Amino acid sequence: MTHPVEIRFLPAAGADLAAREGRIALLLHDRGPMPQGLPPATRRALQRVIASKAWADVKPGAALELAFPAGLAADALQLVRLPRRTDAQTARKAGAAIGARMGRNAVTVVAPAHERLADVALGLALRGYDFSVYKSQPAEAAEQPDVDAPAAPPQGVSHSGAAEDARLADAAAPAPEPAALAQDDAAAPPQPGAASVTILCDDPEAAARAAQDGAALAEGVFFTRDLVNEPANVLTTTDFADRLLAMRELGLEVEVLDEDELARLGMRALLGVGQGSDSPSKVVVMRWNGGGEEAPLALVGKGVVFDTGGISIKPAAGMEEMTMDMGGAGVVAGVMRTLALRRAKANVVGLVGLVENMPDGRAQRPGDIVRSMKGDTIEVINTDAEGRLVLADVLWYAQDRFNPAAVVNLATLTGAVIIALGHEHAGLFSNDDSLAGNLLKAARAEGEGLWRMPLAPAYDELIKSRLADVKNTGGRPAGSITAAQFLQRFIRSGMPWAHLDIAGVALPPGETALAPKGATGWGVMTLNRLVRDRFESR
Known part of the structure; x- marks a missing residue:
C-alpha cells in the first residue's frame, strides 16, 4: 500500500538551514522572532517579503513561495502563515500547503514553538498522498505489479467461513508502529530526491509523541484511498478480501465468508447482486477487541468493486468511476486499520x-x-x-451475530445525494438523535462535511411493492431518502443506527484541502473520532 511520508522531529537549535537541500518551509505567525539559522541574505529577502502586500494577502494556513532563495542550498523557501493560536483545521491546512508542493523532495519544516505541530504533520502527510503505482517509472525504480491480472494473495492467508479458524492466537500482540512519524536525535540533513520530512522544533520528543495517533490515522486514510483508487481488474472481490486478511498482522481478527456460507445464512439479496460476475461474492468480518466486555460498535460498508448497473446498465460516459463503488467498504477497512495501529480501547x-x-x-x-x-x-x-441489497443482508447479519451497541453503515449509495449536497457533504440518516449528534460533532472536529437528512414513514409509500414486501427503489423523487428508508427496514427496533451516503465525497471531481484529486478517504477521520469520543474506554 501507499504509506505516508516519513516525518522526523529534530531540535531546531543549532540547525544549519543554509546547507539543507530540497525544500524549506517556515511556519510564520504575525508576531514573533525570525527563525534562527538563516544566512543574512535570506533574512533580508524574508524581511522584504513579510513587509509586502503579497504576504499581507496570505490567509492563515496558506503559503507563499520563493524559488532558489539567496543564501540557501534549498531549491525553494515556502513561507506558511500560521498564527500561534489557531484551530486544528487551520494547522492541518498549513501542513497541507507544504505537502501539496512536496513531490519527491526532502522537506525541512522550521517550527521552533507551535502547539499544533501534530496537526501540521497530519495535514502534510495527508496532502502528500500520491497514488502513482501504475505510472511508468525509470528503469531503476521498483518493478510495478502486473495490471492484467489480480495481485497474488499474501502467503499464508486462506479463506474460511468459520470464525474459529480465522482468529489470531494472540489478538493482543503489539502492532507495528506507524511508519509516518519518528523522533531522531541525529540532525543530519535529509537527502534530496527522497520524499522525507524533517520538522525542526523546540521539543522533538514531545512533538513525536503527540503526532503518533495522527500517523495511525494517516495510514488508515491512505489504505482507504488506495482501495478506492485501485482499478477493478486488480481489486477484485478476492483481492480485496486478501488485503483485509493481511491486517491480521496488526492484531485484527479477520474472517471471510464465502458464497456457500452466505447461501447457508440466507443472504440471497447480496448474492443476487453478484450472480452475474465471475468474481465471487464475499463478506469480510474484521474485529478489534480493545474494550473489554462491552458490546461493539458495528461498522458496515458497501463493497461493490465495480458497478456496471447490471442489466439496468449505466451510460458508458463516466462508468470508469464505478471502481469507487466500494468506497463504503474502503472506509470501514481504513478505520479498522487505524484502530489497530493506535491500539484503541474499544470494541469495534x-x-x-x-x-x-x-x-x-x-x-x-x-x-x-x-x-x-x-x-x-x-x-x-x-x-x-444494488448497494442497498448488499447492505440489507450485512446489516442484519451484523445485528444477529454481534448484538452491537450501535450500527453505522457507509455507502456510495445514490446519485441523488450529490444533487442534494454536492461534493461538500455526505448525507447522514439516523433513527437516533444521540448517535446522529455524535457523528455530526465528530465530522465537524475533523473538518469532514456531514449533513443530516430526514427519515419519515411517508417515504415508505414510495417503495411499496405490488408483489413483494418492498421494492428496491422508489424512483427519482427523494432518491437518497427512500434508499435510507429501505435500509431502515433491516435495523431492529431499538438499535441505534446511522447511514452515511458518501457518494459525493468519496471521489470528488477535484482536489480537496487535504487530498489531491482522486479518492479522499472521507469518513476514516470522522469514525475514528466517533470511536474515541463515544465508544472508547478511558
Missing part, C-alpha cells in the same frame, strides 16, 4: 459486503424477487440500485 467490528455487479446470462433481472437474510422479500425494480 467492521463488516463489508464484497460483490461485483455485472450484466451476464446469469445476472439478476429487473422484476426478480429475492428473499433477504431477515426474511423480507424484495422486488428488484432496478438492478442499479
Whole structure:
C-alpha cells in the first residue's frame, strides 16, 4: 500500500538551514522572532517579503513561495502563515500547503514553538498522498505489479467461513508502529530526491509523541484511498478480501465468508447482486477487541468493486468511476486499520459486503424477487440500485451475530445525494438523535462535511411493492431518502443506527484541502473520532 511520508522531529537549535537541500518551509505567525539559522541574505529577502502586500494577502494556513532563495542550498523557501493560536483545521491546512508542493523532495519544516505541530504533520502527510503505482517509472525504480491480472494473495492467508479458524492466537500482540512519524536525535540533513520530512522544533520528543495517533490515522486514510483508487481488474472481490486478511498482522481478527456460507445464512439479496460476475461474492468480518466486555460498535460498508448497473446498465460516459463503488467498504477497512495501529480501547467490528455487479446470462433481472437474510422479500425494480441489497443482508447479519451497541453503515449509495449536497457533504440518516449528534460533532472536529437528512414513514409509500414486501427503489423523487428508508427496514427496533451516503465525497471531481484529486478517504477521520469520543474506554 501507499504509506505516508516519513516525518522526523529534530531540535531546531543549532540547525544549519543554509546547507539543507530540497525544500524549506517556515511556519510564520504575525508576531514573533525570525527563525534562527538563516544566512543574512535570506533574512533580508524574508524581511522584504513579510513587509509586502503579497504576504499581507496570505490567509492563515496558506503559503507563499520563493524559488532558489539567496543564501540557501534549498531549491525553494515556502513561507506558511500560521498564527500561534489557531484551530486544528487551520494547522492541518498549513501542513497541507507544504505537502501539496512536496513531490519527491526532502522537506525541512522550521517550527521552533507551535502547539499544533501534530496537526501540521497530519495535514502534510495527508496532502502528500500520491497514488502513482501504475505510472511508468525509470528503469531503476521498483518493478510495478502486473495490471492484467489480480495481485497474488499474501502467503499464508486462506479463506474460511468459520470464525474459529480465522482468529489470531494472540489478538493482543503489539502492532507495528506507524511508519509516518519518528523522533531522531541525529540532525543530519535529509537527502534530496527522497520524499522525507524533517520538522525542526523546540521539543522533538514531545512533538513525536503527540503526532503518533495522527500517523495511525494517516495510514488508515491512505489504505482507504488506495482501495478506492485501485482499478477493478486488480481489486477484485478476492483481492480485496486478501488485503483485509493481511491486517491480521496488526492484531485484527479477520474472517471471510464465502458464497456457500452466505447461501447457508440466507443472504440471497447480496448474492443476487453478484450472480452475474465471475468474481465471487464475499463478506469480510474484521474485529478489534480493545474494550473489554462491552458490546461493539458495528461498522458496515458497501463493497461493490465495480458497478456496471447490471442489466439496468449505466451510460458508458463516466462508468470508469464505478471502481469507487466500494468506497463504503474502503472506509470501514481504513478505520479498522487505524484502530489497530493506535491500539484503541474499544470494541469495534467492521463488516463489508464484497460483490461485483455485472450484466451476464446469469445476472439478476429487473422484476426478480429475492428473499433477504431477515426474511423480507424484495422486488428488484432496478438492478442499479444494488448497494442497498448488499447492505440489507450485512446489516442484519451484523445485528444477529454481534448484538452491537450501535450500527453505522457507509455507502456510495445514490446519485441523488450529490444533487442534494454536492461534493461538500455526505448525507447522514439516523433513527437516533444521540448517535446522529455524535457523528455530526465528530465530522465537524475533523473538518469532514456531514449533513443530516430526514427519515419519515411517508417515504415508505414510495417503495411499496405490488408483489413483494418492498421494492428496491422508489424512483427519482427523494432518491437518497427512500434508499435510507429501505435500509431502515433491516435495523431492529431499538438499535441505534446511522447511514452515511458518501457518494459525493468519496471521489470528488477535484482536489480537496487535504487530498489531491482522486479518492479522499472521507469518513476514516470522522469514525475514528466517533470511536474515541463515544465508544472508547478511558
